[in-house]
Amino acid sequence: MEKVYLDNAATTCIREEVIASMCEALEGCYGNPSSTHSFGRSAKTGIEKARKTIAARLGARPGEIIFTSGGTEADNMILRCAVRDLGVRTLITTRIEHHAVLHTAQALAGESGIRLEYVPLDADGNPRLEALEKLLQADDSRKLVSLMHVNNEIGNLTDLQAVSAICRQHGALFHSDTVQSIGHFPWDVQQTPVDFATAAAHKFHGPKGVGFAYIRKDTGLGPLILGGSQERGYRAGTEAYHNILGLETALEAAYANLEQEREHIVGLKKYFIDKLRDSIPGVAFNGLSADPERSTYTLVNVRLPLSEEQGQLLLFHLDLKGIACSKGSACQSGSTGASHVLAEILPEEEMAKPSLRFSFSHYNGREELDYTVGVLKEFVESQVGKAV
Structure with missing residues (x-):
């Protein structure tokens, strides 16, 4: 063999139908989505269709889906902007998160002076929820909890329903790195009410270099990348329509099958x-x-x-x-x-x-x-x- x-x-690997859809976009829809002429409008229409498709799959509003270059950028945007814009002074996570979360959290502790707390783990590597609750009760500072759904090395599943309930009980924001779960598990942000989540297309047979952040409406989060008004003002820069179309096609195929x-x-x-x-x-x-x-x-x-x-x-x-x-x-x-x-x-x-x-x-x-x-x-x- x-x-x-x-x-x-x-x-x-990328599904054949994803490659086909991306090639079609590269060949026939090359206008800048921010341009007002027909070439630009065609690309913009395709992006907004993809946004609606993805939002419907997750039980979200279209405006809550923000396209990014992948999970790492989405995690950085959410954590950094939550500290900057939402008054977060305590960030609670575990020591077994993906480095996109761990290294960002550690950098924020050094740069912004926030308190960084780690939830203790049980012998199998699951966060101890009673310990999480104690950390949330420790003081009245604004808190953000960041716990991944599927651990990317050992595969453990975090009980997001339980974590979400604890966070809401104590008025904390909840972010979950869902890069290893979106496209592999059914998702509904109404049933599992996280405030923020992240995804990367290449984890479910889509292209590399594209993903999205789910940002619950009216959180008050601002942009990380400044420039134009693309992505509802959350992320400046010309959108890669072919990648976004590939993401949409891959996600639809993942859930259809x-x-x-x-x-x-x-x-x-x-x-x-x-x-x-x-x-x-x-x-x-x-x-x-x-x-x-x-x-x-x-x-x-x-x-x-x-x-x-x-x-x-x-x-x-x-x-x-x-x-x-x-x-x-x-x-x-x-x-x-x-x-x-x-x-x-x-x-x-x-x-x-x-x-x-x-x-x-x-x-x-x-x-x-x-x-x-x-x-x-x-x-x-x-x-x-x-x-x-």
């Missing part, structure tokens, strides 16, 4: 876990990634029974065998440090063992998983020097 792609949490594709991927994940347990004694799974009820169906984080020294060449070996996976977030792949997520939930002796994130899409099949498990088994056997 030449190539096996199991790194869909990092990015996904959600049940069928989810069933397929759930089967793959269960098969992979069972196959690993049967083939490699001592294999373990980080966080709740092996729990079908409390983790996303799209990924599993695997810890192999090897020492740090034995596992040094594992990722390189898999790459040579044509298997794509990751140690953690693709955004930190250039870092030599350990996963900040696993460091929060694993004891030191377990942290030393090699862990890998495998993430799936409907394009994967069982034969790819058989091949991957075989390669992993062979590697483990070669390192321990005896059959496992």
Whole structure:
């Protein structure tokens, strides 16, 4: 088998219909959406149609969807502008958020003097809600809570309904990084009343370089990027219509095929876990990634029974065998440090063992998983020097 792609949490391949829609836009709708002539009006009409389509999928108003370059920009915009415009003086998050949130929160604490608080985690990596409530009760400062829905490394699902209820009870704003969940889980902002959420098209088979922020109406949030009046005044700069159309097409396809594709991927994940347990004694799974009820169906984080020294060449070996996976977030792949997520939930002796994130899409099949498990088994056997 030449190539096996199991790194869909990092990015996904683009659906054929998305490519077709983007090519159509590039060829036939190249006007500047801010221009008043027919070429510009055509592009503007397409953007507003996409905005309405996405809003309808999320139970939002069209004006609450703001197109961005992706999840990182959307997270930055929401956190930074909440501190600047909404009087936020306390930002509450966890130490296992995506770095788009963590690094922004840390920068804000240094730049703006806000207080940064971290919700303690339980042994599985879930935020302790009773601890969150205590942080919200600590004083009467304006607070913003930022907790991701799906952890991008271990797949844990945060109970957003419970978090939202606690935030509303204490008058706190609630932002959720939903980059790993929008397009994979049904979403309705009326049923799960977050104030802010974020998405990136390339996580659900759309193009890179485009996403959106959901900003609840009348929050008072201002723009991060200044210039023209594009995106309802929230984000200056000429919109990339072809990317926005690709985002719309990808999101529509994701939800139109959600049940069928989810069933397929759930089967793959269960098969992979069972196959690993049967083939490699001592294999373990980080966080709740092996729990079908409390983790996303799209990924599993695997810890192999090897020492740090034995596992040094594992990722390189898999790459040579044509298997794509990751140690953690693709955004930190250039870092030599350990996963900040696993460091929060694993004891030191377990942290030393090699862990890998495998993430799936409907394009994967069982034969790819058989091949991957075989390669992993062979590697483990070669390192321990005896059959496992």
